[in-house]
Amino acid sequence: QQQVKQSPQSLIVQKGGISIINCAYENTAFDYFPWYQQFPGKGPALLIAIRPDVSEKKEGRFTISFNKSAKQFSLHIMDSQPGDSATYFCAASSNQAGTALIFGKGTTLSVSS
Amino acid sequence: DSGVTQTPKHLITATGQRVTLRCSPRSGDLSVYWYQQSLDQGLQFLIQYYNGEERAKGNILERFSAQQFPDLHSELNLSSLELGDSALYFCASSVLTGPDNEQFFGPGTRLTVL
Numbered sequence: 001q002q003q004v005k006q007s008p009q010s011l012i013v014q015k016g017g018i019s020i021i022n023c024a025y026e027n028t029a030f031d032y033f034p035w036y037q038q039f040p041g042k043g044p045a046l047l048i049a050i051r052p053d054v055s056e057k058k059e060g061r062f063t064i065s066f067n068k069s070a071k072q073f074s075l076h077i078m079d080s081q082p083g084d085s086a087t088y089f090c091a092a093s094s095n096q097a098g099t100a101l102i103f104g105k106g107t108t109l110s111v112s113s
Numbered sequence: 114d115s116g117v118t119q120t121p122k123h124l125i126t127a128t129g130q131r132v133t134l135r136c137s138p139r140s141g142d143l144s145v146y147w148y149q150q151s152l153d154q155g156l157q158f159l160i161q162y163y164n165g166e167e168r169a170k171g172n173i174l175e176r177f178s179a180q181q182f183p184d185l186h187s188e189l190n191l192s193s194l195e196l197g198d199s200a201l202y203f204c205a206s207s208v209l210t211g212p213d214n215e216q217f218f219g220p221g222t223r224l225t226v227l
Contacts, residue, residue, distance in 0.1 A: 032214050043115065043203050043218030044156070089156060093214050100146060100169055101216060103156040 003027055004092050006104025013111050019077040021107045023090035026071065030092040034101070035064065035075045038087045047088070048075070080111045116140065117219035119204050125225045131192040134222045136204030138185055143208070144168070145187040146216060147179055150201040162187055194226045 006023045013019045025033075034049035050057045050064040050073065057064045063076040077084055087108050091101040116139035126132055138145050147159040149172075158171035162181035173179075176194075181187045191198060201223050205216040 034215070036218075041220075043117070043205075043220050045115065045218065046215050049213060049215070099214055100158040100161055100171055101156075101214070102158070103148075105155040 003030075003102045004090060004104040006090050006107060008107060009105070010108045011110070013077075013080045013109065015080065015082060015111055015113045017080050017111075019075075019080045019084070019109055019111070021075045021088055021090070021109070022072065023074065023092075023104050024070075024072045025092050027092070027102075028071070029094055030102075032093050032099075033064070033066065033073050034091050035062075036089045036091060036103075038089065038106075044089060077109075080109075082111045082113045085109055085111050115217040115219060117204060117206050117217050119202075119219035119222050121222060122220065123223050123225070125227065126194060127227055128194055128196060130194050130226075131190065132194065132224065134189040134191070134202050134204075134224075136187045136189070136206075136219060138187070138204075138206030139217055141208065142206035142217070143185065144206060145181055145185070146205040146207070147173075147187070147189050148203045148205065148218075150203060150221070151199075156203070159189070191224070196226050199224055199226045 035047045036044035037047045038044040052068045061078045066073045087106045090104040093099040118137045143164045146161045150156045159173040161169040179189045201221045203221045205218045207216045
C-alpha cells in the first residue's frame with residue numbers, strides 16, 4: 001500500500017515557467033510534509049516543509065500548497081531555472097522528531113533553457 | 114554537504130555475499146535512519162536507531178541487519194545478497210527533539226550485486 005502518491009513521474013518545463021508537482025496521502029495521522037530535492041549522485045536534501053495548520057508556505061521561488069480536507073499537497077516552483085533540474089520527492093510523517101519519512105516515488109524535473 | 118558521511122561510495126559484489134555499509138551521523142545527532150532507493154520502489158525506510166537502540170523498523174528484510182555503536186556511527190549489514198538488492202542505500206540523521214522532523218541525508222552507497 002503506497003501511503004504517499006506523487007505525480008507526475010516526470011516533468012519538462014521551459015526556463016521561467018512554473019513547475020507543479022502533486023502529492024496525495026492516505027494516513028490522517030501524518031502531520032509533517034517535507035519536500036526533498038535530489039541531484040544525481042547526491043543524497044536528498046530538504047527543500048521546504050509544511051504542517052497542516054497552514055494552507056501555504058513560501059520560501060523564495062518554492063511554495064507548498066496544502067489541502068487538508070483533500071489530503072493533498074503540492075510544490076510550485078516559480079520562474080523555474082535549469083539549475084532546478086533534479087528529482088523531487090514529497091514525504092510525510094507524524095510531526096514528531098525522530099519519525100521515519102514515507103516518500104512519494106519522485107518526480108524528475110527537467111528545465112529547458 | 115549535509116555533514117552525514119557514508120562509506121564506501123560504491124560497492125560491487127556477487128550474489129550470496131555479505132557486505133557492510135557504514136554511516137557517521139552529523140555531529141550531535143543521536144538518531145540514524147537507513148533508507149533504500151531503487152528505481153521501482155523509490156525511497157523506502159528500512160530501520161532507525163536512536164542512541165544505540167533500535168527505534169523503528171520499516172521494510173527491512175530478515176537478511177538485513179543494522180546496529181549503532183557507542184560513538185553513534187551505524188552499520189547496515191546485508192547478507193545472502195540477491196540481484197534485487199542492488200540499490201542506493203542512504204543513511205540520514207536527525208536530532209530527536211524539536212518541532213520538525215528534518216532529516217539530513219548522506220551521499221549514499223551504491224550497491225551492485227552481480
